[in-house]
Amino acid sequence: MEFYMPTQIYHEAEAVRKHGEEMAHTGKKALIVTGHSSSKKNGALKDVTDSLDKYHTAYIIYDKITENPTIESVMDAAEIGRREGTDFVIGIGGGSPLDAAKAIALMIQNRDSASSVLYQNMALRALPVVTVPTTCGTGSEVTPFAILTRDDLQTKQSISHRIYPVIALVDGKYLKTAPESVLMNTAIDALGHMLESYFNSKATDYSRMLAQYALEVWGMATDILFGMEAQEGDYDRLMFASTLAGMAITHTGTSIPHGLSYYLTYHKGIPHGKAVGYFLPGYLDSMPESLEPQVIMALRAAGFGSLEQFEGFIKEMLGTIPVTDQEAKEMVEEIANNDRKKKAVPFEITKEQIDKIVQQAR
Amino acid sequence: MEFYMPTQIYHEAEAVRKHGEEMAHTGKKALIVTGHSSSKKNGALKDVTDSLDKYHTAYIIYDKITENPTIESVMDAAEIGRREGTDFVIGIGGGSPLDAAKAIALMIQNRDSASSVLYQNMALRALPVVTVPTTCGTGSEVTPFAILTRDDLQTKQSISHRIYPVIALVDGKYLKTAPESVLMNTAIDALGHMLESYFNSKATDYSRMLAQYALEVWGMATDILFGMEAQEGDYDRLMFASTLAGMAITHTGTSIPHGLSYYLTYHKGIPHGKAVGYFLPGYLDSMPESLEPQVIMALRAAGFGSLEQFEGFIKEMLGTIPVTDQEAKEMVEEIANNDRKKKAVPFEITKEQIDKIVQQAR
CATH class of the missing domain: 3.40.50.1970 (Rossmann fold)
Structure with a gap:
């Protein structure tokens, strides 16, 4: 490593x-x-x-x-x-x-x-x-x-x-004057970095340490995201979590949710973090049983009780992806042919699984 | 930070x-x-x-x-x-x-x-x-x-x-051929780095992340130290914990146990890690009540159930410091006058407390 x-x-x-x-x-x-x-x-x-x-x-x-x-x-x-x-x-x-x-x-x-x-x-x-x-x-x-x-x-x-x-x-x-939507979208981008780095074929003990600590710091600052008043230190926690997550992906790169997001941003003009967020629950849901305890641990660190709760949060905050059947098919095709992003997945991911991740976000 | x-x-x-x-x-x-x-x-x-x-x-x-x-x-x-x-x-x-x-x-x-x-x-x-x-x-x-x-x-x-x-x-x-005493002394030096960095006035979230993860990794590899057969990966865990602890002290420096150790090494020829280890239980014992939960957490991460158990481990592995009353007095004097090491303590440490740390190691 x-x-x-x-x-x-x-x-x-x-x-x-x-x-x-x-x-x-x-x-x-x-x-x-x-x-x-x-x-x-x-x-x-x-x-x-x-x-x-x-x-x-x-x-x-x-x-x-x-x-x-x-x-x-x-x-x-x-x-x-x-x-x-x-x-x-x-x-x-x-x-x-x-x-x-x-x-x-x-x-x-x-x-x-x-x-x-x-x-x-x-x-x-x-x-x-x-x-x-x-x-x-x-x-x-x-x-x-x-x-x-x-x-x-x-x-x-x-x-x-x-x-x-x-x-x-x-x-x-510098976050204090950021519009709520920017705060939300970018905080979810950082969450994507943590999760895609933690569940990554290139993850090491170094990158996991960074991603895990980032999840914990992020989880302590989510009041702002739920529309509550910012606590002392919340903005700095979100910044710190984001920097740590950057250090984590420096060592692993990102994976399927980032890969899928580019289509939405390029063709639909959807902000990057939001475009990533849609696919995070589905990506976690696609993990094999052996990784399920780690999925729960990661979500709990970030302040979510279960995968269902996390999916509810994402749907409530971001809604669903605005794509036609044909566009959904194109997105799946694009990532199913992207060996680099697929290799980052810590198990053999199939085209059917990628399709399921996309369908789950609709 | x-x-x-x-x-x-x-x-x-x-x-x-x-x-x-x-x-x-x-x-x-x-x-x-x-x-x-x-x-x-x-x-x-x-x-x-x-x-x-x-x-x-x-x-x-x-x-x-x-x-x-x-x-x-x-x-x-x-x-x-x-x-x-x-x-x-x-x-x-x-x-x-x-x-x-x-x-x-x-x-x-x-x-x-x-x-x-x-x-x-x-x-x-x-x-x-x-x-x-x-x-x-x-x-x-x-x-x-x-x-x-x-x-x-x-x-x-x-x-x-x-x-x-x-x-x-x-x-x-490279650890496989190291004499047992070298393994023990250096592993305890690393443990000192973790504890002295974690409980340090200069500690930040970055350094605490490193020290905390190091304690957990160290705690998973201590079988070797207790004379049991090395498990697959134990040597690498000890190395990794040591590197992480190095990264932690890079940002905080060390504190009282390292400061006291130099006397023993210089005047008594005691190996560095061993000389540090004697003072670790006393240093943790000197922490104010407000830090006690963190002391327990840190020790548990490293595999010790309580401060008493940790003190027992150190006494069993290292024995006690071979110094006369006069020498003990000199050691205390030296550190009581070492502002740099004293400033690293996350509370106002008194000369009496330093004396107690030294006495506890005898």
Whole structure:
């Protein structure tokens, strides 16, 4: 088994300002990669630019990253970053800006390469990347993954290169202004990471430790998700669980629910975490009898009494997937032919079982 | 809170041979740092040199590291490493060779510096260090610490520089030939790391996760320690628990039992792990009532039903400390004046309490 997690993580109140000097000294000129509005609303962008100003590090801001970033936006930002002579990248936001930041850092460093190198198996370096997560689902602040939309394949896929952020600055305060739906969707994405990593053919004692602890931390913060008032520390718990889950999938990857989700996001525009969540009960239900005690243990850690209760929670929070019979068939076909995701399942999964997971979500 | 653990860890059967290429390509010429005999007996040295030969990486062997390595031996090895043009260091063995390897890597890199820089607060780099642990106590394969004997202060102390190994190659098979006493002493050292990290003012959710999981893994492997036949996986569990405990103390440091142990090792020649173990029951006993439930939980995770049972185990396995009243007084005095170790205690510890811990071990 393997453990590799080289990102320097600081998780605390005012993490950006407290470690602003280290962040600012990552390079001489930063390309800040973020979305259009949320990092302005939650204060993360100001925390970053104030710290860069304080330590006299130049920067430019690229705030045009949308949900499910495209290769075109990565190339656009990289072109600007090159032209402006930036030598490190700071990603601020949810999974989309953080993933985009890694791909952009790669394309700035490899200035004469075409976008096709993103998906080629070759050793390429990237500029250093600093991450400031403002949602609680992606784990991208610590993972080496960068998932982009591939119009050529009509799906989403991580680039071939593993780019670990050098510093992750994690602070629960950025969640306070997040819309309820974003909180819910991203928290469920993180839950998907925990469950898909725990029940994974590549799981080791290292990854299980991370996933298990993440489930327990997540389970202590679910009041917010049920519409109750946030308790002291809840936002930080959701952030912490998300980071731990990111560390877990770094070592195992994800599995069937993530694989199925890409279809819903690409073709139906359904937010990533929500698209993952639909399939989690069915995935757990597909486990062989020998794994059932572990399924119950994992769900209890996360605060659910039984698989039925968990399924009820998902149905109540997310509803059902809006697909026709034909579309459902296509989804099943796509994953039944995806050897990489199928190999992540800790047992031989059949096409019939994948079909059942999809039907259970309808 | 912070998490930083950049070492690439491979823990598996034949880890050295399986990752021999990555190890060999760490540099062009290796200085292998080890003790006189154990790494020959357990096969670790041959695993390393076979892999270096296979990938055509030159090496020289420095096998004169003794228990509780001195600054003189570090300088001696560094001189040879410099003269021979080595550009990376491979430490093989228990804590002594691994810690020495880090200090040697620092002194080879800083070729014109005197040994005094080891204990100076300044930013210095070191050659890359690869570690191959052959005991189950130190955690040095992943920690940034390098504890050397300081004759000037009549104690042991970690150097001022944090040197994280680049690769740790962990394989339970090296424990099979270890003498029972080495197994016991080092396993108890690891247990000390878990308990002193868990009950520590610097403990965070990250470090507690590591210490707690380590206690559970350790608790599953204690048959060997009670003289029973090793079960499949027991050696790897002891190794894994030791590595996890190393990751935990990397984030918290150790506390009173380690602080007290240095006196016994320096003045009485008592092996490190044993010297730590004597004080563990007393340290747990000194915890305030509010921490008692956690003390019980931690001991249960490690396989002990109560503090009394744990104290019985330690007394039976280690006996009592061979010190006079005067020496006991000196030990208490030394730690009562050691602010760094005292600050690691998760409550205000008094000199009377330290005295009680020492008396309890007699």
